[in-house]
Amino acid sequence: MRQYALRRLAYLPLIAALVSVITFFTLRMPWAGDPVTYMSTQNTTVEDQERLRKELGLDKPVAVQFGLWLGDVLRGDFGETFRGRQPVLDEVMRRFPATLEIMVLSLGFTVLFGVTFGVVSAVRQDSFADYGLRVFAVFGQSVPDFFLLILLIVLPSIWWNYSHPIGGHVSIFEDPIRNLRLYVPPTLLLAVGGSALMMRVTRSAMLEVLRQDYMRTARAKGLGAYAVIVRHGLRNALIPIITLAGNHLVALFFGAVILEQVFSINGLGQFFLTSAAQRDFPVMQFLVLYSALVVMGLNLVVDLSYALIDPRIKYS
């Protein structure tokens, strides 16, 4: 198990390098769009453009550019943004807390509601609650998340004259109440689609488990409902749930972009969108590399957790 984890960890730099190479060269394809043109105005002369190109290091051959970039990265320097010439790392760190909070809250809500609804609906199969929750699941998977978020802006202001705050990140440590008022309602809505899917997966996994002989044994031993359903039941249904939670976190990268867009929150999602639109290469390279590392680390954690949940699974 430990060896397996170490071997997987050893792959990380390799894949990170591969991702970086692909990103670097795709971005610099002749047809991919020239950052200098995006930064030019009507008054920019050709000489200005040439000077700018030189300043940004874009005049060198791509392979040389890559060598320089790689050298800097290995020393922990991720370069400066093309626009504004600020250190990429500083700009990222400034926006990081907002996006992290969006993802953590939304994933938390997804798992909380998805698993609870799924268990209830499986244990009370064909009851009124089960029926209602299944209807929720069908609708939850059909409504676009950005539509729900827009409704959060539009409807409360019509019905209760309450307008949800737009923009302006407040640190949760400075002003917890304002922070939660800003983030809880939208992340709750962002979790609707995910929890609908998670509910369906949990429900079918639980139904499978509930039919097993050991569940009858557990009940026959006189165990309480909680012990039977959670310790014996849910624990054995966890594998598909964990897999889905991992996939959902990756999907939340997109969700965070949408949420930040609707509520004008200056997070990493917005940063990625604007940098991509302006071909701000250093920012895009950093964010692609970063997200690849996060996702790979996450997959490793998910895979290792299988062995913790089910001792029959062994890695060697």
Added chain:
Amino acid sequence: MATAAESLRSFDTVPRERPRLVRLARLARQHPTGVFGLVVIAGFVVLGIFGPAIAPYDPRELRTGGVLEGPSRAHPFGTNALGQDVLSRVIAGARISLIISFSAVFIGGSIGSFLGIVSGYYGRWVDYLIQRSGEAWAAFPSIVFYFMLITAFGQGVKTIIIAIAIGALFGGSRVLRGATMVEARSTYVEAARALGASEARIFFRHVLPNVLPLTVVLMSTSLGGAILAESALAFLGIGVEPGTPSWGIDMSGENLTVARLGYWHVVVFPGLAISLVVLGANLLGDALRDIWDPRLRR
């Protein structure tokens, strides 16, 4: 004692296969939500094809009435900030959504099915290659992947279709791979092999006809997701060209700004249109999957 003739006659009491229409009607009664989905998707297709002819106004025409009028008899869904008729834009928006979602699902679904069948039947390195690429793709945040495609192919309808098709492709290949593996290892295939049937005969006569209908199920189940993906990209302004009547675009930019000021009808109706069509696609997909193979239900 029963004679041979009598026992032959008793076969008559076995109900004969009912006419096709009767069987369809019965299927419809068993899956009312599926019928609802089918009706919605049929409506979606009709609007996508004939939309501009049906719409009361030209979707791009400015000042069809007042600006930002609420729903009224002349404008059932109201007008937007440019005075365009929202109902006409919702109707016309079906087209781009239809084109993108259907082509993406068709392309991705058929390539994915092909790869899945090959990978499930042939196995070995082909299987390894396809499955590992699928995992690598799933591990990559979709928005990052999409931007790589934009830089490679440029922004436009083609790129959106490719992006969504790749998603459908890997999802589909997994399902068909599993189904093919089950069929290839079943007893009747073993029996055919024992009778001396060639590999090609086994594949084309026995395995393929049993897994191919799954392709249709697969395409219908990925349709909802494709429509959602297209509208989300349009909403972010990285999808179809600005100005195209598109549900996602109509819920962003200027329209979103005025919606924040209380003009809800501008964004709510396109949003309802997406939700309804995706709901229809999901219900239809679920019903088709149940009919084809109840074991796949989840």
